[in-house]
Amino acid sequence: MDLDINQYIDVFVEEAREHLQNMNDVLLELEKNSSNLELVNEIFRVAHTIKGMSGTMGFNNMANLTHEMENVLQAARSNEISINEEVVDILFECFDALDSSVNSIIEGGKESQDSNDSLIEKLWKILNKDQSNKLDGKSRSESCKLNEYTEEIIYKASMEGLNAFEIDIKLSETCMLKSARAFIIFNTLESFGEIIYSNPSVEDIEDEKFKLEFSVILITQLEKDMVFKELNQISEIESITIDHLEKGKVAAAVTAEENVEIKLESTESSNEENHKTEKNIQNRSGKVGKTVRVDIDRLDNLMNLVSELIIIKTRMDDLSGSNNGENMSEAIEYLERITTNLHDAVMKVRMVPIERVFNRFPRMVRDLAKELDKEIDLQMSGEETEVDRTVIDEIGDPLIHLIRNSIDHGIEIPSERLEHGKPEQGTVVLKSYPDGNNVVIEVEDDGKGIDYNKVKKKAIQKGIVTEREADTLSNEEIIRLLFAPGFSTSDKISDISGRGVGLDVVKSKIESINGTIEVESEPYKGTKFIIRIPLTLAIIQALLVKLDEEIFAIPLSSINEITNVDSSNIRDIQGQEIVLYRGKTLPIIRLNEILGTKPRDDNEELIVVIVRKGDKQAGLIVDNLLGQQEIVIKSLGKYLSGVKYLSGATILGNGNISLILDINSLI
Amino acid sequence: MHSEIDNKYVIFKLNKEYYGVPINQVISIERMQKFTRIPNGPHYVKGVINLRGEVIPIIDLRDKLNMEIKEVDNNSRIIIVSNEDIVAGLIVDSSSEVLEISRENVDKPPNTAENDYMEYIYGIGKSDEKLIILLDLSRILEY
Numbered sequence: 095m096d097l098d099i100n101q102y103i104d105v106f107v108e109e110a111r112e113h114l115q116n117m118n119d120v121l122l123e124l125e126k127n128s129s130n131l132e133l134v135n136e137i138f139r140v141a142h143t144i145k146g147m148s149g150t151m152g153f154n155n156m157a158n159l160t161h162e163m164e165n166v167l168q169a170a171r172s173n174e175i176s177i178n179e180e181v182v183d184i185l186f187e188c189f190d191a192l193d194s195s196v197n198s199i200i201e202g203g204k205e206s207q208d209s210n211d212s213l214i215e216k217l218w219k220i221l222n223k224d225q226s227n228k229l230d231g232k233s234r235s236e237s238c239k240l241n242e243y244t245e246e247i248i249y250k251a252s253m254e255g256l257n258a259f260e261i262d263i264k265l266s267e268t269c270m271l272k273s274a275r276a277f278i279i280f281n282t283l284e285s286f287g288e289i290i291y292s293n294p295s296v297e298d299i300e301d302e303k304f305k306l307e308f309s310v311i312l313i314t315q316l317e318k319d320m321v322f323k324e325l326n327q328i329s330e331i332e333s334i335t336i337d338h339l340e341k342g343k344v345a346a347a348v349t350a351e352e353n354v355e356i357k358l359e360s361t362e363s364s365n366e367e368n369h370k371t372e373k374n375i376q377n378r379s380g381k382v383g384k385t386v387r388v389d390i391d392r393l394d395n396l397m398n399l400v401s402e403l404i405i406i407k408t409r410m411d412d413l414s415g416s417n418n419g420e421n422m423s424e425a426i427e428y429l430e431r432i433t434t435n436l437h438d439a440v441m442k443v444r445m446v447p448i449e450r451v452f453n454r455f456p457r458m459v460r461d462l463a464k465e466l467d468k469e470i471d472l473q474m475s476g477e478e479t480e481v482d483r484t485v486i487d488e489i490g491d492p493l494i495h496l497i498r499n500s501i502d503h504g505i506e507i508p509s510e511r512l513e514h515g516k517p518e519q520g521t522v523v524l525k526s527y528p529d530g531n532n533v534v535i536e537v538e539d540d541g542k543g544i545d546y547n548k549v550k551k552k553a554i555q556k557g558i559v560t561e562r563e564a565d566t567l568s569n570e571e572i573i574r575l576l577f578a579p580g581f582s583t584s585d586k587i588s589d590i591s592g593r594g595v596g597l598d599v600v601k602s603k604i605e606s607i608n609g610t611i612e613v614e615s616e617p618y619k620g621t622k623f624i625i626r627i628p629l630t631l632a633i634i635q636a637l638l639v640k641l642d643e644e645i646f647a648i649p650l651s652s653i654n655e656i657t658n659v660d661s662s663n664i665r666d667i668q669g670q671e672i673v674l675y676r677g678k679t680l681p682i683i684r685l686n687e688i689l690g691t692k693p694r695d696d697n698e699e700l701i702v703v704i705v706r707k708g709d710k711q712a713g714l715i716v717d718n719l720l721g722q723q724e725i726v727i728k729s730l731g732k733y734l735s736g737v738k739y740l741s742g743a744t745i746l747g748n749g750n751i752s753l754i755l756d757i758n759s760l761i
Numbered sequence: 762m763h764s765e766i767d768n769k770y771v772i773f774k775l776n777k778e779y780y781g782v783p784i785n786q787v788i789s790i791e792r793m794q795k796f797t798r799i800p801n802g803p804h805y806v807k808g809v810i811n812l813r814g815e816v817i818p819i820i821d822l823r824d825k826l827n828m829e830i831k832e833v834d835n836n837s838r839i840i841i842v843s844n845e846d847i848v849a850g851l852i853v854d855s856s857s858e859v860l861e862i863s864r865e866n867v868d869k870p871p872n873t874a875e876n877d878y879m880e881y882i883y884g885i886g887k888s889d890e891k892l893i894i895l896l897d898l899s900r901i902l903e904y
Contacts, residue, residue, distance in 0.1 A: 644798065689800040728816045730799075730809065733847050733902065738801045743809060743816045751797040751811050 103203060106151050108385050110196045113140050113147075115453055117189055121182065122456050128177040131170075137185070138167040144192065149302045152270035153205040156195050157302075162217045163188050169221055184216050186457075247290050248339050251313045256287070259321060262309040262335040269330040273302045279331075280310075282324055287314030306332070311339065386483050388443050396443065399436045406432060437633070441482075444632070448526050448533070449477035451490045455497060455524060462501045469508055469519040470501060476526035481533050485627055488607045489535070492600040496537040496623050497522060499597070504541030504621050514618055516540065531629055538622040544615040546572045556581060573613045574709060577601045605707070605758065608634070608651045636725045636744070638752065639703065640718035642691040645752045647725055647744055652757040654704040654711060656719065661700050673702075673713060680704065681712045683760060688739060691717075707761040714760070727754065768861050770886065772893060773840060773853040776828050780853070781860065781886060781893045788841040788848065790856050793833050807852065810839070817841065819850040825901060826881060844898040851901070860893070862886040867895065 117140045124133045141163045148156035163185065169175045191210050198206040248258040261283070269275050276299045283289055291311040294304045314321065318336050325334050406429050413422050452474055463470040481489070505511075505520035512518060523538040550564045553575045559567070567575075575581060579598040604611050609627035628634070628651065635650040657675070664673050664682055671682040682702070686693050694717045702713040725744040730737065741756035770781035771790070789812075796808030796819055805824035809816050819839060823830055836855035841848065867884040883897035 691800075730816060731818060731847065731849075733818045733849055734799060734802060734806065734809070737799055740799070740801075743797070745811050745814065745816070749811055750795065751809050751816055753797065753799070 102151065103199065104385055106147060107196060107200055108387065110144060110147060110192075110199075113144050114189065114193055114196065116140050117144075117192075118457055119453065121185055121189060122460065124177065124185075125179075125182045125460070128179075128182065134167055134170045134177065138164060138171060141167060146302065148205070149273075150271065153195065153199070154267070155205055155207070155209050156192055159188060159191060159210045159214065162214045166217050166220050175220060181220055184213070184220065187213055188217070247313065248311070256313050256315055257317065258339040259312050259314070259318060260309060260337040260339055261312055261321070261325070262307060262333075262337075263325070264307045264332040264334075266330045266332040267306060269306070272304070272306070273300055275328075275330050276300075276304075276308060278328055279325065282328060283310065283312050283321075286316050286321060286324070287312055289313075386444065386446060392439065392442050396436070396439045399432055399439055402432050403429075403436070441629070441633070442480075444483050445480035445629075446483055446486055447477060448479045448481055448486070448489075448535070450486055451493060452477045452524060452526070454490075455493075458494065459497065459501065459522065462498065466501065467507065468501065468505055470505060471519050471521045472524065473521060474524045479526040479528055479533055481627065481629060482632065484632070485533075485607055485629075488603065489625075489627065492603045492625070493524075493535065493537065495597070495600050496625075497524070500537060500539035500541065500621065504539040504543075506542050510542075514542075528629070529626070532626045533629060535625040535627070536622055537625075538620060540620040543617040543619055543621055544573065544576070544613070545617070549573075549575055552581065553578070573615065576613070577611075608649065633724060633726050635722060636754065637703065637722050638720035638746075639685075639714075639716040640720055641686050641689060641716060642694075644689075644691055645720060645746070645750070646685075646689070646716075647723075647752050647754045648703060648705065648714070649741075649754065649757065650722060652705045652707065654706050656701070656703050657713075659700050659702045659713070661698055664700075675704075675713070678711075681761075682715060683712050684715045685755075686715070686717070688760070705757045705761065707758050710761050712761045725752075725754070768863055770860055770862055770893065770895065771840065771856065772858050772860050773838065773856040775822060775826070775854050776831075779857075779891055779893045781862070781895045782840065782842055782851075782898060783895075784859060786842050786844060786898055788843055791839040791841060791850065793837050793839065793852075810850065812841065812850075815848070817848055817850050819852060820901070822851045822853055822901075842898055842902070844902045847902045849902055860886075860888050862888050862893065862895075 117137055120133050120136045120140070124130065124137065127133065141160045145157050145160035145164065148154075148160065166175070166181070166185075170177050170181070175181070188210075191206075191208070191213055195205045198204060251258050263276075263279060265272055265275055280289065280292075280296070280299075289310050289312055292299065293309050298304060299308055312321070318338060322334060322336055325331065406425060410422075410425050410429070413425055455474070456472055459470055459472040462468075500522050501520075505522070506514070506516075508518040511520065521540045523536070525534075525536040525538070527534055546569055549572050550559075550567065553559045553572075554561050554564055556578075558575060558578045558581065577597045577600075579596065581596050581598065601611055604625055604627065607627055609625055611626075612624045613621065614624070615621040636647040637650055637653055637656075638645055638647055640646075659673050659675070659682075664671050671684070672679045673682055674680070684693075685691075700715050701717070701719060702715055703719075704711055704713050706712075727742045728744060730740060730743055734740075739756055739759055740753050741758075742754045743751050744754060746752050767783070767785070769784040771784050771787045772779055772781050774780070791810075791812070794810055796810055798808045799806055799818070802808075802818075805821050807819045807821050809818050811817075821830065831854065833852065838853055838856045839850040840853055840856060841850045843849075866887045868887070870879055870882045870885060881897055881900045882894055883900075884895045886893040886895050
């Protein structure tokens, strides 16, 4: 098996995810509407596709599981069984198993080794099948049942001196492409004579609708030994059994002495080969790369822009010889327009709908609600809002956390809700919409809201504030306490939230992608978390500042304001310089000390860039301001990933590199 | 075919000695250019350069190997090398040629670990009368 399947893994993963997502959606739908056969059909189709895909890739556990799912779904389609809650639950379990298998493929290039026997057993139970019979999956395929027509042919053949053989072939379990292997075997056999019967049918074999064994009846001039020898040369066959069929008498009864069953020597060597391929898969760089599916129109647009770029390049080449200033500036204007459009187009290519994150929530909410005995209606809107691919990867965990919070802490148990005159069913609204250069995501529940007193008590208990401080806190300040490290208000430690990961993690995660989070809450009405994240992380607005002769960039999103401070106003309090600004103390950071540049000659007026990290502020002293500019963020690479105070670099118009300051680590 | 490429080394000079790195790990050889200093970075990282739109860290090989530091001059070159997914530039005194050194002609480095830099060396190659110190890039590019 030299076939390299690695190159297809990316595609496989991408597609499998899409299909699984689809399955998840339909399953949720089916749970609500279990009599809808259309939905059963849809799941069947998806399971079938996944079976085919995973079979081709050699992910046999996945293929087997989907195959069994298909059986159940088929029975449901033909009304042999009815879909009830139990069936849906088991189907969900199957989905989870498939999902985790795909995840393990992403991580290591291999499916999970669990063959899901217990799940398959459950599926059989639904069908009331005799489990012991099929569980080992190794029961020999039934001997060919011959119909009259085949018997007739065999009879005629023997009259003409031809031999008829029933050949049972078992492929080795490690065989990657079963149908391809079977095809090779069929081809070989057909070169000796004629195949008049096959079980399963040729179509099924082509579709990989067989486990490992199949049998055929071959009419040939050759002797048994010859046929055996030829077949023996094909790799990945576990065993071959050849029976001679005589005069149309049913072969199943053929005596044992006619039986030649030989374990193939080649099995071992082919196993070895397979080990190699397995190793290869493991050796792949470990993780499956990130891919983005792009609308072809967007790519076409990109291509058009690039061709325009080439046109303007030749035009500028022509112009560079002449000294025609007017034409030159016209060309530059044109170039500017193209680059802006190109920038836009590339951004769009990187954009994916936020649906990718949202679509895992219905299932999560369903499971949580079941677990907590709460009734919850999840309403989602704005799934089509597009954000940068990198944002998508980062925003998932914080959202999961917030939704869990809403369900666990926010929404009351049904009886409590009735007492407050609310409907039994709680509502969680997940909303997303674009707002200028940002995307807003809201998580809103109609639960009990934030209990300010409880938060205060907890904060005192945790030593985050003192009792005296707590008395003076406004509601907004209390809400901020929620984001303090190590804060959690739930009385019970549940599996859902309160595992030590608090809202502070959510906040820092969102801030790490230059986003912000706000909370609005009203007692007994509900709580709303509002997250704002930038559309893209690759290009940002930044302020360029100068320190000595070096230029650094500060992301505009973390700058509050820029001001001048008289150096005489700076006070030194226990080694920390501060200045009183707008009635508040502002810590001062002298960037030249941190970044090791020459200090500027002492000057009365200092330029201070006030930056923020969450609620904290600090004043950065810089030598000079150069202005605001759109910059493209470049990574400093792995080698320099550990360097403090830097989050990346950017290339300036003159080709020089300027470093981007990491404000989060500075404050 | 494979062995041919495997046995080829880009040879450069550092402090009068000849050094070599496998040619399949060399991306390009560049002239000295302007760096952007990396504050708080390792002392042997001179800075970063813009190499055709990519930000590449530059390591002063003399500094990294604990040799006496020398001002760059007209002969100084930057050898851009890669190891796994790290790309970096190495400042060398001068680069000379590409040599083929067959495996039989590569000896293990002497075991007398007098000098720190032995750990960065994976073998000593012989070509004609020259001795060439072969560097282990995976160690040099460790971060």
